[in-house]
Amino acid sequence: MGPGLVARGRYLGRLKLRPLPPQLAERYLLEWHPRLLALEPQRFPPLTSQALFENDLPLEVEIGAGSGEYTCSLAAADPAANFLAIEISNRAAQRAAWLAAEAELPNMKVLRADFKLLGPKLPEAGWRRVYLHFPDPQFKPADAKRILFTAEFLDAMAHSLPPGGELSVVSDQPAFFLQMLELAEGDARFTKTHPERYLEGFEPTVKSRFQHVWERKGRTPCQFVLKRV
Numbered sequence: 661m662g663p664g665l666v667a668r669g670r671y672l673g674r675l676k677l678r679p680l681p682p683q684l685a686e687r688y689l690l691e692w693h694p695r696l697l698a699l700e701p702q703r704f705p706p707l708t709s710q711a712l713f714e715n716d717l718p719l720e721v722e723i724g725a726g727s728g729e730y731t732c733s734l735a736a737a738d739p740a741a742n743f744l745a746i747e748i749s750n751r752a753a754q755r756a757a758w759l760a761a762e763a764e765l766p767n768m769k770v771l772r773a774d775f776k777l778l779g780p781k782l783p784e785a786g787w788r789r790v791y792l793h794f795p796d797p798q799f800k801p802a803d804a805k806r807i808l809f810t811a812e813f814l815d816a817m818a819h820s821l822p823p824g825g826e827l828s829v830v831s832d833q834p835a836f837f838l839q840m841l842e843l844a845e846g847d848a849r850f851t852k853t854h855p856e857r858y859l860e861g862f863e864p865t866v867k868s869r870f871q872h873v874w875e876r877k878g879r880t881p882c883q884f885v886l887k888r889v
């Protein structure tokens with residue numbers, strides 16, 4: 661693991677590190693070091709389709725993408741859009757980039773970076789859909805600074821989603837899920853895309869490694885989907 665980046669998540673320790681060969685890394689993996697990002701953000705491109713994929717297809721983003729199964733499945737199913745998997749852990753980002761490379765997906769890239777440092781690179785109204793699935797919850801007070809779904813996160817979503825753009829949030833942790841839901845419900849910049857307060861269960865065509873692990877332990881995930889007004 662490179663200096664300054666910390667492996668997070670409740671299951672990443674079991675992933676083997678398998679670095680990509682340079683020619684595949686060049687195509688599928690961007691690695692943005694936190695210190696450089698904080699000190700010299702102008703050295704990095706904006707997170708747009710044009711800058712990352714050299715086209716103007718709509719861009720969808722999974723934040724905290726883990727080993728990338730879900731983003732890859734979306735990219736494979738929708739060649740008319742681009743997909744960016746943002747992941748802080750080296751092991752997980754390398755695994756996600758391998759998946760994209762093995763599936764030869766032209767419309768997917770993995771960005772190894774801390775989402776909390778990407779503020780200056782977020783495009784205005786530039787993302788069609790964002791996925792925050794199974795974000796790490798707070799187990800102890802020290803975890804608080806790692807929580808992704810905060811008021812600042814909603815500011816970032818309000819900035820980067822155009823009117824009608826969507827944010828999907830899924831969690832298997834009931835108390836944590838309700839905290840996120842309450843924060844979202846207090847923000848007038850978003851409405852829900854569904855009449856139910858939230859949706860029980862989450863049944864995508866391809867489930868992530870993480871979702872399989874926790875469903876085998878008997879947890880049912882819940883989801884809410886917000887739309888930028």
Ligand SMILES: C[S@@+](CC[C@H](N)C(=O)[O-])C[C@H]1O[C@@H](n2cnc3c(N)ncnc32)[C@H](O)[C@@H]1O
Pocket residue numbers: 667668669670672723724725726727730746747748749752773774775776792793794795796806808868869870871
């Ligand atoms: C529990 S996993 C869920 C992975 C994936 N979304 C899924 O559905 O399987 C949470 C992921 O978020 C990543 N993560 C945590 N904080 C992050 C941050 N600040 N920026 C980017 N990724 C982060 C962790 O490394 C971990 O891979």
